Amino acid sequence: MTRERLAEMVQRGLVTPTGLISHGRGEAFDYLMGERSTDAALQAEKAAAAYLLSADNPVICVNGNAAALDPEGIIALASKIPARIEVNLFHRTPERMEGLISYLESKGAEEVLGRDPDRRIQGLEHDRALCTDEGIYSSDVILVPIEDGDRAEALVSMGKKVISVDLNPLSRTSVAATVPICDEMSRAIENISRFVDELRGHPETIIKTLDGFSNSENRRLTVECICESLRKGLDGGDD
Amino acid sequence: MTRERLAEMVQRGLVTPTGLISHGRGEAFDYLMGERSTDAALQAEKAAAAYLLSADNPVICVNGNAAALDPEGIIALASKIPARIEVNLFHRTPERMEGLISYLESKGAEEVLGRDPDRRIQGLEHDRALCTDEGIYSSDVILVPIEDGDRAEALVSMGKKVISVDLNPLSRTSVAATVPICDEMSRAIENISRFVDELRGHPETIIKTLDGFSNSENRRLTVECICESLRKGLDGGDD
Numbered sequence: 001m002t003r004e005r006l007a008e009m010v011q012r013g014l015v016t017p018t019g020l021i022s023h024g025r026g027e028a029f030d031y032l033m034g035e036r037s038t039d040a041a042l043q044a045e046k047a048a049a050a051y052l053l054s055a056d057n058p059v060i061c062v063n064g065n066a067a068a069l070d071p072e073g074i075i076a077l078a079s080k081i082p083a084r085i086e087v088n089l090f091h092r093t094p095e096r097m098e099g100l101i102s103y104l105e106s107k108g109a110e111e112v113l114g115r116d117p118d119r120r121i122q123g124l125e126h127d128r129a130l131c132t133d134e135g136i137y138s139s140d141v142i143l144v145p146i147e148d149g150d151r152a153e154a155l156v157s158m159g160k161k162v163i164s165v166d167l168n169p170l171s172r173t174s175v176a177a178t179v180p181i182c183d184e185m186s187r188a189i190e191n192i193s194r195f196v197d198e199l200r201g202h203p204e205t206i207i208k209t210l211d212g213f214s215n216s217e218n219r220r221l222t223v224e225c226i227c228e229s230l231r232k233g234l235d236g237g238d239d
Numbered sequence: 240m241t242r243e244r245l246a247e248m249v250q251r252g253l254v255t256p257t258g259l260i261s262h263g264r265g266e267a268f269d270y271l272m273g274e275r276s277t278d279a280a281l282q283a284e285k286a287a288a289a290y291l292l293s294a295d296n297p298v299i300c301v302n303g304n305a306a307a308l309d310p311e312g313i314i315a316l317a318s319k320i321p322a323r324i325e326v327n328l329f330h331r332t333p334e335r336m337e338g339l340i341s342y343l344e345s346k347g348a349e350e351v352l353g354r355d356p357d358r359r360i361q362g363l364e365h366d367r368a369l370c371t372d373e374g375i376y377s378s379d380v381i382l383v384p385i386e387d388g389d390r391a392e393a394l395v396s397m398g399k400k401v402i403s404v405d406l407n408p409l410s411r412t413s414v415a416a417t418v419p420i421c422d423e424m425s426r427a428i429e430n431i432s433r434f435v436d437e438l439r440g441h442p443e444t445i446i447k448t449l450d451g452f453s454n455s456e457n458r459r460l461t462v463e464c465i466c467e468s469l470r471k472g473l474d475g476g477d478d
Contacts, residue, residue, distance in 0.1 A: 007256035017246035017259055024263020028407070170472040223473055227466040233409040234462055
């Protein structure tokens with residue numbers, strides 16, 4: 001189902017062929033983690049919820065793959081926090097920007113930023129640096145599902161708390177992020193949303209969650225989980 | 240470069256969007272193995288050469304992704320063994336069949352089977368079962384780069400020695416194959432070709448190589464290599 005939706009989005013020009021390859025890479029890691037949210041992922045998703053609830057200007061950054069995978073989940077999470085949504089593309093063309101923003105609006109998003117960029121992400125070249133002042137540029141906490149390493153690092157360098165959703169625990173994005181969530185995007189969004197409900201109104205638990213989270217420990221736990229899953233898989237075998 | 244070539248092949252209708260996702264899955268495993276041929280892969284590639292040299296009717300089976308990744312390498316290996324080439328597609332249409340066969344011919348292949356199938360692979364439904372009598376059907380050793388699990392299992396059930404190239408050591412294809420090569424396809428083809436030169440004319444070494452190879456031991460070694468590479472990667476981080 002997901003593959004068919006992605007293939008359809010490629011035909012509409014909203015997802016790039018490179019985006020399909022990138023999705024396949026994610027699928028492999030998801031498979032290695034048993035296609036479920038690991039303990040490490042749940043910890044990161046709880047920390048993500050704590051950061052989003054503590055933010056002054058939380059933003060959810062959306063690209064073609066993210067919009068294709070779970071537009072409804074992203075919109076519901078943005079409305080619950082509440083956070084702004086901004087479309088930001090690696091392969092940016094006016095047509096793809098308009099296409100994706102319209103697509104999100106057709107799925108019920110009330111305001112999607114990105115049409116009229118008036119700022120640049122520092123340290124990035126070309127059009128992928130373009131962003132809006134009220135959205136990405138002035139955000140303090142930013143959720144970037146499926147990000148490229150350069151941009152994740154640039155956002156961290158600007159002093160932002162970056163929550164990434166990237167299934168590869170060794171990617172530059174996961175290494176750079178404040179909170180690297182290694183989980184399939186739809187599950188990540190759903191889990192963050194549940195933790196937002198759980199943490200809201202409990203400031204002490206929020207602070208404890210933030211203090212207790214470590215990027216490197218979390219990624220180490222993810223790697224251990226992958227190795228355990230691989231060894232178990234040797235006795236069975238599927239796909 | 241590979242990604243651009245694949246994207247171009249999608250536009251020409253020779254590779255499917257699903258093929259791009261599948262390539263991405265392979266990329267992730269290749270990344271986990273350090274983007275090099277592991278010791279396990281080299282052992283399997285040597286065993287593959289031994290099987291191909293011992294065969295009465297060796298066949299190299301080619302699909303869209305394989306043709307896109309390294310047509311020259313496949314054609315050179317087929318001519319060196321010598322082995323027949325047969326195109327066999329999961330998503331089979333007359334246009335894709337003709338397109339891929341013509342593509343291989345344009346790259347120098349002298350005879351490519353698959354245009355006029357007169358047999359079926361037993362135990363498979365739909366058009367992906369179609370094959371030729373002189374090629375896949377009567378082959379005793381068959382090299383299947385990038386195969387689906389069903390077909391690999393069906394070929395093994397027909398009594399054939401199946402050499403797979405599939406980067407996932409836990410896939411049904413790798414589990415079913417006589418020789419599961421977990422390596423990037425171009426490197427696998429190049430290494431098999433080198434081992435063909437090395438083993439030809441040394442029947443005793445060929446027999447020793449065949450006797451010493453174990454599917455399950457080889458896949459276990461691949462998994463250990465992936466885990467080692469992941470743990471090392473925790474200290475660095477790239478991509």
